[in-house]
Amino acid sequence: MRHDDDAGGYLGECLASEIGPISADITKRERAEEEIQRFFNLSLDMLCVAGYDGYFKRLNSAWQRMLGWTTEQLLSKPFLEFVHPDDRRATLEAGASLSKGAEVISFLNRYVSADGSYRWLLWNASSDPDRQRIYAAARDVTENKKSEEEIGKLNSELQKRVQELGSLNQELEAFSYSVSHDLRAPLRHITGFADLLLQRNVSGGVDEKSQHFLGVISESARRMGILIDDLLAFSRVGRVAMRSKRVDLRALTEEVKRELEPETSGREIEWRIDGLPDVQGDPALIRQVLANLLSNALKYTSARVHAEIEVGCVGEQSDEAVLFVRDNGVGFDMKYVGRLFGVFQRLHRAEEFEGTGIGLANVRRIVDRHGGRTWAEGVVGRGATFYFSLPHASGSAA
Amino acid sequence: MITQIRKILLVEDSSNDAELTIEALSAHRLANEILHLRDGEEALDYLYGRGQFVGRPDGTPACVLLDLKMPKVDGFEVLEQMKSDPRLSSIPVVVLTSSREERDLLESYKLGVNGYVVKPVDFDAFQDAVHQIGGFWAVINEVPAGSLPLGSE
Numbered sequence: 001m002r003h004d005d006d007a008g009g010y011l012g013e014c015l016a017s018e019i020g021p022i023s024a025d026i027t028k029r030e031r032a033e034e035e036i037q038r039f040f041n042l043s044l045d046m047l048c049v050a051g052y053d054g055y056f057k058r059l060n061s062a063w064q065r066m067l068g069w070t071t072e073q074l075l076s077k078p079f080l081e082f083v084h085p086d087d088r089r090a091t092l093e094a095g096a097s098l099s100k101g102a103e104v105i106s107f108l109n110r111y112v113s114a115d116g117s118y119r120w121l122l123w124n125a126s127s128d129p130d131r132q133r134i135y136a137a138a139r140d141v142t143e144n145k146k147s148e149e150e151i152g153k154l155n156s157e158l159q160k161r162v163q164e165l166g167s168l169n170q171e172l173e174a175f176s177y178s179v180s181h182d183l184r185a186p187l188r189h190i191t192g193f194a195d196l197l198l199q200r201n202v203s204g205g206v207d208e209k210s211q212h213f214l215g216v217i218s219e220s221a222r223r224m225g226i227l228i229d230d231l232l233a234f235s236r237v238g239r240v241a242m243r244s245k246r247v248d249l250r251a252l253t254e255e256v257k258r259e260l261e262p263e264t265s266g267r268e269i270e271w272r273i274d275g276l277p278d279v280q281g282d283p284a285l286i287r288q289v290l291a292n293l294l295s296n297a298l299k300y301t302s303a304r305v306h307a308e309i310e311v312g313c314v315g316e317q318s319d320e321a322v323l324f325v326r327d328n329g330v331g332f333d334m335k336y337v338g339r340l341f342g343v344f345q346r347l348h349r350a351e352e353f354e355g356t357g358i359g360l361a362n363v364r365r366i367v368d369r370h371g372g373r374t375w376a377e378g379v380v381g382r383g384a385t386f387y388f389s390l391p392h393a394s395g396s397a398a
Numbered sequence: 399m400i401t402q403i404r405k406i407l408l409v410e411d412s413s414n415d416a417e418l419t420i421e422a423l424s425a426h427r428l429a430n431e432i433l434h435l436r437d438g439e440e441a442l443d444y445l446y447g448r449g450q451f452v453g454r455p456d457g458t459p460a461c462v463l464l465d466l467k468m469p470k471v472d473g474f475e476v477l478e479q480m481k482s483d484p485r486l487s488s489i490p491v492v493v494l495t496s497s498r499e500e501r502d503l504l505e506s507y508k509l510g511v512n513g514y515v516v517k518p519v520d521f522d523a524f525q526d527a528v529h530q531i532g533g534f535w536a537v538i539n540e541v542p543a544g545s546l547p548l549g550s551e
Contacts, residue, residue: 177497177499181467181495181496181497182496184496184517184519185412185414185415185496187519188415188418188496188517188518188519188521188524189412189414189415189418191519191520191521191524192414192418192421192521192524193414193418194521195521195522196418196421196521218521221519222519222520225519225520226519229498232498
């Protein structure tokens with residue numbers, strides 16, 4: 001067939017030149033018409049010609065493929081009847097502006113398909129007012145539309161989550177604020193009045209047992225006060241904005257050590273602070289890490305005649321420095337190592353060593369926020385080593 | 399002119415806290431009389447000589463010990479009014495609060511507070527803090543002579 005067609009085309013042209021200009025024009029037009037018809041039906045998009053009377057006049061085969069209606073069905077009713085009721089008004093308006101000679105670009109509406117579902121169509125159209133015809137091409141964009149809706153849904157979901165998180169954070173803030181204010185007051189009253197009572201009774205001669213009871217009351221309240229302060233500090237570590245600057249770890253360690261000196265009077269302690277690099281981070285938070293680890297080391301070596309505490313750097317990898325605090329104190333059983341850094345986790349009874357069980361949780365939280373890691377090694381009766389990593393100092397001192 | 403020993407104004411809604419503060423101050427035998435007011439509204443009424451304090455004797459307090467969290471008018475409002483009124487702004491105000499929150503501290507200083515003390519839980523420390531506050535602001539510190547209340551004719 002194709003061969004014949006080609007031959008016909010050539011022959012047609014030859015004949016046209018023989019017969020004369022008029023029939024040649026007709027043959028040329030027929031051939032152009034035929035070519036257009038071919039493209040018309042090859043198009044992946046739906047192409048149509050519609051009249052100002054509201055009926056389709058001509059449709060390509062894509063219509064049947066896309067919507068499932070036969071061409072006859074589509075031609076038999078005004079096209080508006082195939083349009084989703086909610087989109088009819090907009091479609092009419094688009095038709096009105098077309099009839100005034102305007103072009104319509106990227107107009108969207110829904111067409112019903114033979115199975116009853118609606119397809120989203122994207123239209124480009126122009127019109128010929130003289131012949132009262134509309135020429136239009138439509139593309140099925142239902143899938144794009146679906147993905148768009150999906151993205152929109154995910155986006156609004158995300159926004160909702162962000163809002164929820166924001167308000168949760170606010171609640172947390174309000175909670176810790178009220179803890180800070182209200183929980184401490186009754187404690188102060190317990191200690192205050194117990195102490196006042198103790199003072200009065202001492203002068204009035206009260207028995208030893210009552211003094212002991214009053215002592216326990218105010219001591220317990222005092223410890224709860226410390227616990228509340230530690231918890232608040234812990235929750236604050238997670239909330240405060242972090243600064244990032246170059247931190248001289250050696251100087252900071254010496255400083256923290258000096259601050260702890262009142263606790264070490266009368267003790268024989270051998271400090272080895274060596275090879276500490278500069279790191280990048282929040283100086284106030286890193287100070288808390290060191291203060292926690294050094295005071296732990298002091299606490300758990302308190303029974304040693306000769307305590308050894310070493311602060312150093314295991315090695316510097318490309319992006320972080322691994323640091324450690326080692327002591328020769330009571331150590332711990334490695335089977336509890338997983339609990340060491342949890343909030344309120346304690347491996348020793350309160351009578352043995354004072355503490356709230358928040359110190360190491362704080363250490364981990366701060367190091368986490370710096371993108372570092374924390375871990376520990378210990379042997380019961382031999383000592384413990386606490387490791388933490390911090391990012392290298394970058395650039396010049398801030 | 400006779401030098402009078404000025405009052406210490408204690409603005410505190412918790413009667414327990416007030417009692418402890420008064421105990422702590424009196425344990426150190428400060429000569430100043432301590433006047434306990436239970437909220438910000440009472441404090442402002444006293445300072446301006448209005449409400450239940452109409453016709454009170456003239457004179458401004460040596461200092462005001464101010465709690466922050468109080469019903470009706472809170473400590474911040476009292477502080478703001480005092481520091482923005484030239485007739486009251488020279489009276490030293492020390493915030494005495496449970497709050498260790500940074501924003502309370504910053505807000506108080508922004509409003510012109512003279513001191514900010516977090517009430518310690520430990521009673522010895524509390525006693526010590528109150529004693530030092532009283533000793534400095536009520537005894538050592540000098541303020542211009544005042545002739546408030548303003549409202550009393």
